[in-house]
Amino acid sequence: KRISVEGGKAPDFLLGLKGKAEEIWEKAPSVFVPEKPYFIGCKDLKGEGKRVLYEAKAPERELSPTPLTEWHKRAGARMAPFGGYLMPLWYSSALSEHRAVRERAGLFDLGHMGVFEVSGRYAESFLNLVTTNYAGWLHPGQSQYGFLLDPLGKVIDDLMVYRVSSDRFILIVNAANELKDWDWLCAVNEGKALLDFERPWIEPDGPVTLKNLKEAEGLVDLALQGPASRSILVRLLSGRDKHRLVALRRTEFLELSLLGTEILCARTGYTGEPLGYELLVPKSAAEKIWEALLDAEKDKGLLPCGLAARDSLRTEAGLPLYGHELSGPEEILPHEAGFAPYVKLHKPFFIGRSAYLKALADWKKEVVRFAIEPGQRPVRAGTPVVDKSGTVVGKVTSCVVLEEGQVGMALVPRDLAQPGTPLGFVISSGTSGEPKIGARLPLILWGKVVPRFLRKETLPAPGEE
Template sequence: MLYIRDMDNAGTQELKRTPLHAAHLRAGARMVPFGGWDMPVQYAGVKAEHTAVRERAGMFDVSHMGEFRVQGPGALDFLQHVTTNDVSKLKPGRAQYNWLPNATGGLVDDIYVYREASEDFLLVVNASNIQKDWTHLQALLPGHGVTLTDESDRTALLAVQGPHAETLLQPVTDTDLSGAKKNAYFHATLLGVPVRLARTGYTGEDGFEVFAASEHAERLWDGLLGLGITPAGLGARDTLRLEAGFPLYGHEFTDTIHPLSSGYGWVVKDKAHHGRDALQTPSPQRLIGLRLDRVPVREGYPVKLDGVVVGHVTSGTTSPTLGHPIAAALVDAHAAAAGHFTVEVRGKDHDATPTPMPFYRRA
């Protein structure tokens, strides 16, 4: 699970709490340290929460994520400089997946960019990278005519995901959700609360992310639970995103992993940007999917080809939807096309079959 490494590092710092911390405790959540935050890993259980999202709708508290506001006449030029994707293609009311590259061929972070107006953008960054991203962006800010504001502490963020998300939310919002395409971003009223909705997510299902002022978080959470939406924790979030083939920063992406080892080369557009030269160097590794028959594997387990270690597992779980173990693995480029691997688990090698990602895609 994604939370195991963070649990091992617990106790080194005081944990932060989202505006929904008390609500999680009332719901009987099992709380764990994650990225410096005290977060719910599960309520009824990972499998039940995972299934709720795949079959109906589930809700995640992702208020630990960071939100930076970028405003001013130089906002677009600044974002073009610090990211790899083409922000100029982003119209007001639209969102875009993007990368913050460093100067050495890795990623500072992978982020989402939301364009609110011509000179007004919102960046959502990973929780464990908030301070690092802020420092990085501040260093590149001079000369761009931009105001950068950290709105993380005053922003609550909920993710309602699943095939019934639109149907459940429509009666309690003032906006026609059927007209909102994927990556739409717009103002609305939800359960009487002013919010911004984005048709984005991290589960492989349809759904909406809900941005609101922190003081409205519990009202929204309780109201959405009242609609029959299932609360879901970090455990289900990880199994869902891995089935959908989505990378997780700190696992598939880091400061040192070449991001083009993944299948996300489309995020790098032909434009001038910070770190461009380093990304031109071919990646020495490739990210592949693996299927195992019985034995689940975890991050760091060695991946072998003909008995020789050629890489390691970056993420692994037993897929609740598919019923067998799956994993993402970073392997040497020369070995990536092999038809068979083994993964070493506690000194024993287990067969692993290369499988295209995503492992799951809604029909």
């Protein structure tokens, strides 16, 4: 690589050297570290780099079970492939499991989710480089939501970042993107990936240690969600851990001893419930803990839940799914999905920042949440959306049928995002060409935009779930 400095004057305190920046570069290049992702004056560096745009790869893999797959089969679950794993869709029905989480509690097998560890002296700096959120704000025991972007500003994945200690973090990533995310993080860490088109020579501040915790330590993710989840979980804890769990605030986590097994318990979730936990447990203890939770307090109505209920819950809550409300054919970006606050633009640099700023300046479309009255035909993802004049303006990204009617999300122009705005959904007739007598024309079902996220009542006080 060849790098030069253009313009500007070096500060007098710079090792006693005076003069223009390019003169200092010629005399004492060691005072510069041009490979750093960001420093004041870095824009004055001009040069060349050999790195080219890296496309993260996701190699094919065989369909795998989770440590609980055989339990699901014995319980009569409807099984199907998802994200490279054989997963339960439902046990009784998606609707009854959905209702259990909203009214009582539900237990989910998330053994398909990716679990990575980033550790070492440069772990925080590395995560500030590759994610849109600010890892430096996290104290040990705290977590945050964020995104992985490529240099073009496109979404690679969304993820949760958990800070275990000053130099150790755990990442939870989507199952469908697990191998792609791993490849991308390794490429950045090894200096193979282009990080910025304007400064193609930059690289991370230093190396980190990346570890796939599912493979290396056999960790499995379980989720206990719903208003009764805390009262169920405390029954399996010691007195001290009970108090620690009750004091746990949203997005915080701690290490607990559950049935003699050390686990990581986070107050996070993907259901829209204000109270719920995700548990990282060793696969050797996964079935024992799973069954103990289900048996802990049957009168609370805890049900095992499949992916269908998880999808309906997150859709009702307005939470995005990669490929639907994030990225996908429409290349939906975080601000368009309703998650602009998780892209910290006060950070002077992260991968994709320059391209993201340009996209933000040209913000034209937005994901909205909508509702349709009960008794109508089901609306599916991909259904065309029309405005009140009948003009096609977007399409549905997700939709579920609940007892109260249908609720879903759609990508539409920003001027249609206000709650109360009428939207029409075109149900195809399956005919083409000039309609004949007796032919069925497309049907338009009408609904309206509702608040972007599900409104929940105030969280009950401890012991009043």
